[in-house]
Structures are given as structure tokens and as C-alpha cells.
Amino acid sequence: MYVLFLGPPGCGKGTQAQHLAETNSFYQLSTGNLLRAEIEAKTELGQKMETLYASGKLVDGDLVLKMVQKVVASEGAKSILFDGFPRTVNQATAFGSFLQSIDKKFDCVFSFSLADSEILDRISGRMTCADCKAVYHTKTNPPKTEDVCDKCEGKLVKRTDDSRESVKLRLEEYHRETEPLKEFYKKENVVFEIDASQSIEAVSKQISNEIEAISKYKGNKEKTSGTYSRR
């Protein structure tokens, strides 16, 4: 099963993605995490992307597409959760053709909504484990010990693109480039709307219920006719 998490920065996609990866054995394909790994390892690609990344701008879509195709080719048989890709209509169109060529499609697009004012608040308290990339928040999801990851005891750090200026730019990019994807995928009847102002537990329950419904549908597919339609 292929699912996509679509939503603004700081709306909880990463937290939910991690949860789904742990509970439903999805492979979490986060383009942000892939890029951060390249930047940390100071690879040629990482050095090329670093300035754009830190400013909050989108990086070169063709390079991101190549990175994603490589992962899909190696993880293809597994259920994959796409977190942060596609992020523009161009990326979605190019990736759609690629998926078609391997006889796949998104089974569900979870579309997260959250007011910009709350996003700025949430990102100001966000911390990430430098080792396992688990995400925490000082108020809503604090670690048991300050600045230490509950899962691997790694050090919790702030992302370099989580400054207030960068977040404002990322939100502008989101509204301009990524939000139109909601309409793009609505045409395919695969969009499931998520009110991201709810608690982490409430959102995760909605997601797992929906995944269960899709799994059941896919299991029964041979016996039924017609297309699975979300709304």
C-alpha cells in the first residue's frame, strides 16, 4: 500500500509517520530526512542543497525525484508512507507517471490542515533526535528526560530550518506550491481530510482506522467491482 501525508510544516506529519512506521510496518520515506542525511554526511548533493534547505526554500525537484525513485526501487514490495513528497504539482505529475510505469498508485492521501498561527507555535517547541530522527515537542510531546531521546538516548536538537524566518518562508512555499496538490489528488478520489489541531492520539486513531479500511478493501478487491473512493 502506498500512502501520502500532505500538509504544512509542523502539522504533525512526521510524528504520525513515525507512529505508522512502528505500528503498521510502513517504510517511512521522508524526503526531508533523506536530505538532512545528505547534508550531515557532507556529500556533494548535500552541499549543493544546504543553503536552499536552511533558508526554507524547496530544493531541486528533479534531484528529489531521483532520490525517491531509488528508494522505491529498493523498497518497492513494502507498504510505503511518503512524507514530504510530492510537494509540487510538477513533482506529482512526474511521480504519477513513474508509479503508473510500475503499476502502483497512491491508495490514500491524508491531507492535514492546521492554521498558520498554530504552526508557528508548534515549530518553536519542536526538537528532533540527532540519531534516530524521532520528533518531540516541549509542550505537547516532551521527552522523559530533557534534551534526551526516549527511544535511543540520542541528543535532541533543533532543525536548522526551524528558525522563525525560515518557517515563514516554508509556509509561503507550502501555500503556493504544495496546497494545490489537495485538488490534484481529489480528482483521484483518494483524499482523506485530517484536522491536525486534534491530539496526536486522535489523529493517529483516524489514520489507522482508514488504513485498516483500505487493507480490508484491498483484501476483498478480487471479489468486488468498482473503484475504492474515499469521499
Ligand code: AMP
Ligand atoms: P521537511 O522535513 O519535509 O519539512 O523538509 C525540509 C526541507 O527539505 C524543505 O523545506 C525543502 O527545502 C526540502 N525538501 C523536502 N522535500 C522536498 C521536496 N519534495 N521537494 C523539494 N524540496 C524538498
